[in-house]
Amino acid sequence: MSKVSSIVNSIKMSAVSSISIEASQKNWKDTISMAGGEPQFSPPAAVNDAFKEIVAKGFNKYSPFPGYTSLLEKIRAKLSDFNNIQVDLEQIYTVPGGSSALFTALMALIDRGDEVLIQDPCWEHYSEIINLLGGIPKKVKMVKDSNGHLRIDKNILEQSITSKTTVLLLNTPLNPTGSVLSIEEINEVVEVVEENDIHLIVDEEYEGFVFNPFQHISPASIYPKAITLYSFSKTFALTGLRIGYIVAPKDVISAVRKVSLYSFMYASSPSQYVAEAVLSEHHIDFAKKACDEMYNKSRFLSNSLQSIPGVVCEEAEAGLYVNPNFIKFGKTGNEMSRVLFEKYHLLSVPGEVAGANGANSIRLYVGLEQEILEEAVNRIESATKKFTFD
Numbered sequence: 001m002s003k004v005s006s007i008v009n010s011i012k013m014s015a016v017s018s019i020s021i022e023a024s025q026k027n028w029k030d031t032i033s034m035a036g037g038e039p040q041f042s043p044p045a046a047v048n049d050a051f052k053e054i055v056a057k058g059f060n061k062y063s064p065f066p067g068y069t070s071l072l073e074k075i076r077a078k079l080s081d082f083n084n085i086q087v088d089l090e091q092i093y094t095v096p097g098g099s100s101a102l103f104t105a106l107m108a109l110i111d112r113g114d115e116v117l118i119q120d121p122c123w124e125h126y127s128e129i130i131n132l133l134g135g136i137p138k139k140v141k142m143v144k145d146s147n148g149h150l151r152i153d154k155n156i157l158e159q160s161i162t163s164k165t166t167v168l169l170l171n172t173p174l175n176p177t178g179s180v181l182s183i184e185e186i187n188e189v190v191e192v193v194e195e196n197d198i199h200l201i202v203d204e205e206y207e208g209f210v211f212n213p214f215q216h217i218s219p220a221s222i223y224p225k226a227i228t229l230y231s232f233s234k235t236f237a238l239t240g241l242r243i244g245y246i247v248a249p250k251d252v253i254s255a256v257r258k259v260s261l262y263s264f265m266y267a268s269s270p271s272q273y274v275a276e277a278v279l280s281e282h283h284i285d286f287a288k289k290a291c292d293e294m295y296n297k298s299r300f301l302s303n304s305l306q307s308i309p310g311v312v313c314e315e316a317e318a319g320l321y322v323n324p325n326f327i328k329f330g331k332t333g334n335e336m337s338r339v340l341f342e343k344y345h346l347l348s349v350p351g352e353v354a355g356a357n358g359a360n361s362i363r364l365y366v367g368l369e370q371e372i373l374e375e376a377v378n379r380i381e382s383a384t385k386k387f388t389f390d
């Protein structure tokens with residue numbers, strides 16, 4: 001085998017990509033894929049016209065580094081209207097999607113050997129992005145409060161900080177559980193990062209999908225030093241467009257600019273043009289409708305799974321996933337995910353990849369057609385009927 005970077009060599013493929021590749025080799029006709037998180041609804045209508053206009057309007061050319069000013073202005077208005085964040089245009093930097101926002105922001109901030117705190121549970125990509133950059137991911141176990149809300153515990157957070165910690169990376173709403181940060185948690189987090197002089201990065205990829213009565217609160221709305229990452233992928237069903245943005249203090253944006261200069265250069269001009277068209281329409285109404293649809297699917301799935309004897313499936317506060325737990329059957333998430341894959345052709349993500357907090361559960365994407373969701377519930381019920389529980 002030819003030599004590749006030892007860092008890259010040590011990086012794992014994600015559970016979603018591994019199971020999807022395995023499934024594609026099986027050629028089953030009845031596969032149900034609930035492993036990824038790709039919205040199926042149509043994107044905003046403005047997208048179609050925008051795509052047709054790209055060349056005529058000259059958006060096949062190089063772009064200014066942070067993005068076109070007209071798009072940055074639209075993003076600034078969205079940040080003010082939806083996130084209650086007030087910033088100058090120079091504090092916004094467009095990038096090729098939320099994944100690139102994570103990579104770029106972390107690369108701009110961390111040195112080799114720096115510790116980056118992440119939630120347990122969290123998106124499995126976080127650890128590997130940090131590893132790729134030579135950093136050290138460190139999980140901070142979240143705990144349930146008396147209302148069953150999975151929250152950040154101030155003591156555990158403080159105890160996780162060492163002299164090498166430079167960043168706390170949070171995700172709200174949280175992939176996989178859908179937990180949203182409350183104002184109390186945000187206040188505590190801000191106290192801790194200020195006292196310890198560490199950066200706070202907040203990934204708000206799922207900001208569009210927060211279910212009543214929960215509210216999406218952007219930490220940057222009360223803590224302007226927070227670095228926030230956004231994407232058009234999920235809210236607008238534009239996963240293929242690869243467009244997102246980083247919002248940060250100007251000194252951080254200067255570092256982001258250097259990373260962008262020597263990596264992707266700038267976000268794709270055509271994608272920026274389409275993104276601007278999306279924000280020029282009634283994008284908040286569009287997002288609300290999409291959220292309502294996901295709420296119904298999420299509740300259908302969690303209620304149906306909860307009614308299977310032995311399965312525990314809590315209602316999500318937000319997001320695109322539910323996380324049924326199989327502990328009563330003595331099954332790990334890995335075992336359950338394997339059985340569902342091999343015998344029932346249903347793709348899921350084992351909870352363990354999100355951290356110890358995910359043990360005994362699997363993550364299921366909720367945004368499929370109703371009849372497919374019903375079939376998925378039937379297959380999970382059939383699988384559990386073969387097990388016993390106390």
Ligand SMILES: Cc1ncc(COP(=O)(O)O)c(C=O)c1O
Nearest residue numbers: 037097098099123175205231233
């Ligand atoms: C928590 C989280 N952040 C970021 C991303 C990145 O998505 P994208 O690069 O499509 O914006 C994802 C994708 O699933 C995610 O779950």
